């Protein structure tokens with residue numbers, strides 16, 4: 051189908067790579083491929099900038115990844131807040147302050163994601179926001195994507211397609227070729243988890259990320275830059291008889307269940323328009339590297355939010371994916387070899403941290419266990435650091451062979 055606005059195409063008619071989802075993983079992947087001279091189309095169903103459910107805590111590992119991918123100067127210019135420690139409040143016990151192994155940043159996803167998006171555009175990627183992939187067909191030499199945007203529609207041909215649609219997005223089934231929707235796509239699992247976030251003014255933003263654990267969930271409070279604090283929470287709806295319909299209602303529920311949080315938010319004023327919610331938040335036991343197409347970011351691996359490291363995983367997956375997609379586009383790998391090699395690299399990088407993250411998530415849902423773990427960490431601080439390290443990507447995994455073989459993505 052030809053395109054359409056004022057007689058000219060909305061998007062390029064053909065690209066090397068179409069990336070579905072323009073969050074932190076999709077944008078960094080788009081930039082990495084565009085930096086290598088590839089023609090890229092980055093598609094997101096939302097208009098940008100947009101608020102996004104996230105604790106907005108950039109761990110030292112995330113900052114390392116952003117630096118490696120060439121984003122650090124642009125992000126530093128946004129004035130992120132410095133975070134030096136975590137303060138943990140669990141089920142009414144005394145809080146525990148844990149110094150972080152390195153500097154972390156607090157920064158609004160509204161600003162962060164917009165900056166990554168712009169960086170992808172500056173590197174040469176075409177950006178389609180407020181756009182939906184209505185259909186996807188396998189062809190001999192790639193895919194035909196039927197893309198709709200604001201009442202207009204166009205078919206774009208892409209040699210490869212990569213899914214970066216986040217924790218609960220999904221693209222249409224793939225028709226045609228050997229991959230049929232019925233046989234190849236993974237059926238999304240149900241999940242009891244719901245995430246919410248909102249910015250607040252009127253209370254002091256400390257140089258700490260604060261974690262509050264209460265029956266039915268946990269909440270993170272951290273500086274978001276510009277004197278604001280970000281409040282983000284994950285609820286297990288199985289432990290919530292009340293089911294508020296608005297973000298305010300969920301945050302009131304957290305305050306009611308956690309007196310320390312209620313005291314901390316005393317006098318805080320919500321910033322209108324900053325609220326966001328997402329459900330279900332699917333926490334998988336294992337990474338899902340491929341679902342008809344390769345996946346990156348939360349679509350591929352969702353580490354429980356309490357680890358505060360989803361963004362570094364999203365960025366690492368984008369870095370890995372760029373290296374393997376480049377090898378596919380350069381004719382070095384067939385589709386089957388690409389799938390096998392990428393799946394192996396993803397499992398190697400993420401399976402360990404995911405296993406530990408899921409263990410911590412289960413402990414957080416059991417107050418006696420969580421209290422005991424916190425008590426043990428109080429007397430043996432190295433235990434806390436050990437657990438945190440177990441949920442992090444290993445530095446040696448930077449040495450993935452695909453990353454060595456290809457040009458680095460900084461620029």
Ligand SMILES: Cc1cc2nc3c(=O)[nH]c(=O)nc-3n(C[C@H](O)[C@H](O)[C@H](O)COP(=O)(O)OP(=O)(O)OC[C@H]3O[C@@H](n4cnc5c(N)ncnc54)[C@H](O)[C@@H]3O)c2cc1C
Nearest residue numbers: 071073074075095105106107216219245347348355360361
């Ligand atoms: C409550 C909570 C707190 C968290 N706190 C932290 C934290 O403090 N630190 C941290 O590092 N991580 C945190 N995370 C995790 C972090 O937010 C994610 O790991 C990260 O956003 C993943 O990036 P992504 O690009 O994969 O997905 P996203 O950032 O979600 O981006 C996905 C994009 O895909 C788009 N999309 C979806 N479906 C389609 C479709 N069909 N077509 C087109 N576009 C589509 C969406 O609009 C979205 O823009 C938290 C998560 C939750 C739920």
